[in-house]
Amino acid sequence: MLQFEQTAAAYTDKTAILASGQQYTYEQLIRAARSFATQLLAGRNDLNESRVxxxxxxxxxxxxxxxAIWLAGGIAVPLCINHPPPALRYTLTDSQVDQVVCTAAYLDLxxxxxxxxxxxxxxxxKTLEADPEIEPLPEIGPDRRAMILYTSGTTNQPKGVVSTHKNLRAQIEVLHRAWEWSDQDHILCVLPLHHVHGIINVVNCSLWRGASCEFLPAFSPEAVFAAFLRGEINVFMAVPTIYYKLIAHYDTLPADEQANIQRTLRKFRLMVSGSAALPVSVMERWEAISGHRLLERYGMTEIGMALSNAYASQRFPGHVGLPLPGVEIRLRSEDNEPIDAEEAGEIQVKGPTVFTEYWQKPEPTAEAFTADGWFKTGDIAQLDPEMGYRILGRNSVDIIKSGGYKISALEIEEVLRRHPAIKDCAVVGVPNEEWGEIVAAALVGVDGSIDIEALKNWLKDYLPGYRIPRYYTTVADLPRNAMGKVTKKEVVKLFTNPA
Incomplete structure (x- = not known):
């Protein structure tokens, strides 16, 4: 029996899901899933890892x-509801899907x-029969493939990340322990459900523990605060962009409404930020509003969560904590050699949470691992013994190699965001024959205008000369993917012909 079946059996009458103004118990959820699994099987004994x-x-x-897909023995392939047809076609063909399930809202697409x-x-x-006919379902072993999630594809074509039931269970159980999940928790989901952050950290962490998971039909700061003010939600997870939007809306509210929100947020048990670097300014402002210092963590599609700040002790801005229970971490040089304790290096991960393979891509799979079995994340970090790991960036997009220096784009971005005229920014390396790469910054202004010369002089007080951007452009907004991450590949295009 899969873990979520055991949970559903233990919490039959408890509310599992709240969505579209309705509440559903665990009994309703598991019966509906088993009924639909029977439909997917269509008389077969087992889907035998066919992709759905x-x-x-x-x-x-x-x-x-x-x-239902898992109960029938299939591999779940969630599609992004915001992807255009070419991106959907790629996912369907690359994963060699056999069946596609959709609701009426997406039928024309x-x-x-x-x-x-x-x-x-x-x-x-969407109708639920009073007593759905359920046929016997297959036994599902832990080593069966369970899900294919696609990487964001920021540097090349997306790859299908294959996780087994054992991988998923390990990813969920490690967070249950580290973040002290309980059956009394009630979480609000505002994240896309084709990424680990939404699928694992929010939905399945809550529902595999007997907690309640609430969904909004669409994100808006007004709807999020309205859900909070009902007083039932006590756990919230989001990307930095969402916290920024909540803060911006909060700042427009009258004082009495702000005070009501503050009282409500202080009763929460846990608030988490992830999937992108959290600006210190956003962390500090949210802490002033909510009374919570956001828990930062680090993970990837391939590994689930690997690093986390402590749940019950001090959290340090700009740091993502230490390895989660059962997760092994090491830092290595570009040549996969050990480094000194104070040096920055690539994060490598080993443990039961690490994915099995890239779907139908044996060569990229082999290249992703070291000879002794460590997954190479491509992310660069530095370890502080007291504060934990600090992510310096992704070595392909956030580590700029200019004139012999290795420069962290994330560190420059954090300085730029302190400037009163800058609302947001993205720093990239632009190819250059002489320097290798030139540091460039795309800026979003608070009021649309930024005095670049004054900014350059201001930066001299905070950054050495080789880290100060030489190219600048101002934009209305930064290009982002569905998770709110800035797509650095698109930012680089803004500087194709820098002046």
Whole structure:
């Protein structure tokens, strides 16, 4: 029996999901999942790891579909509900999908693709039968492949990250222990459900523990605060962009509404930020509003979560803590050699949370691991014995190599965000024949205008000369992916012909 089945059996009458103004118990959820698993099987004994893609709104029917695929023995392939047809086509063809599940809201988008690719399309019926007919379901072992999530593809074509049921259970259980999840928790989900952050950290961490998971049909600061003010939610996880938007909306509210929000937020048990670097200014402002210093952590599609600040002790801005229980971490040089304790190096990870393979890509899979079995994350970090690991950036996009220096783009961004005229920024390396790369900054102004010469003089007080950007451009907003991460590849294009 899979872990979520055991949880559902233990919490039959408890509310599992709140969505679209309705509440669903664990009994309703597991019965609906088993019924749909029977439909997916269509008389077969086992899907035997066939891939089932699904495009379903966040909420009860999303979880029902995901669990049904696992119960039927299939591999779940969640689709991004905001992707255009070419990106969806790539996922469907690369993962060699056999069945596609969608709700009526996405039928016009999905049907042409399934017809062109000759795939079976199942339109999910949202009605729940009083006593659905359920056939015997297969036994699912822990080493079975369970899910394929696609990387963001910021530097090349996205790769399908394959995780087994054992991998998923390890990723969830490590967070249960580290973040002290309980069946009394109630979390609000505002994250996309085709990434680890939403699928694992929010939805399955809560539902595999007997907690309640609430969904919003769409994100808005007004809707989030309204949900908070009901007084039931006590756990919240989001990306830095969401916290920034919540702060901006909060600052427009009258004093009495702000005071009410502050009182409510101080009752929360846990607030987490991840998936992108958290600006210290955002952390400090949210702490002033909520009374919570956001818990920062570090993870990837391939590994789940690996590093985390402590749940019950001091958290240090700009640092993502220490290895989670059962996760091994080491830092290595570009040549995969050991480094001195104070040096920066690539994060390498080993443990039961690490993925199995890139789908149908044996060479990239082999290249992703060292000869002794450590996964090479491509992220550069430095360890402080007291404060934990500090992420300096991704070696392909955030570590700029200029004139013999290795420069962290994230450190420059943090300084730039302190300037009163700058709302947000992204720093990249622009190819240059003489220097290798030149430091460049894309800036979002508070009021749309920034005095670049004055900014350069200001930076001299905070950065050595070789780290001060030489190229600048101002933009209305930075290019981002579905998780709110800035897409540095697109930022570099802004400087194709720098003046």
């Amino acid at each position: 893609a699904y495009m379903v709104e966040p909420g009860f029917h999303y979880v029902r579909t995901q669990w 999905i049907r042409p693709l399934t017809e062109d690719l000759d795939l079976e399309l199942i339109v999910l019926d």
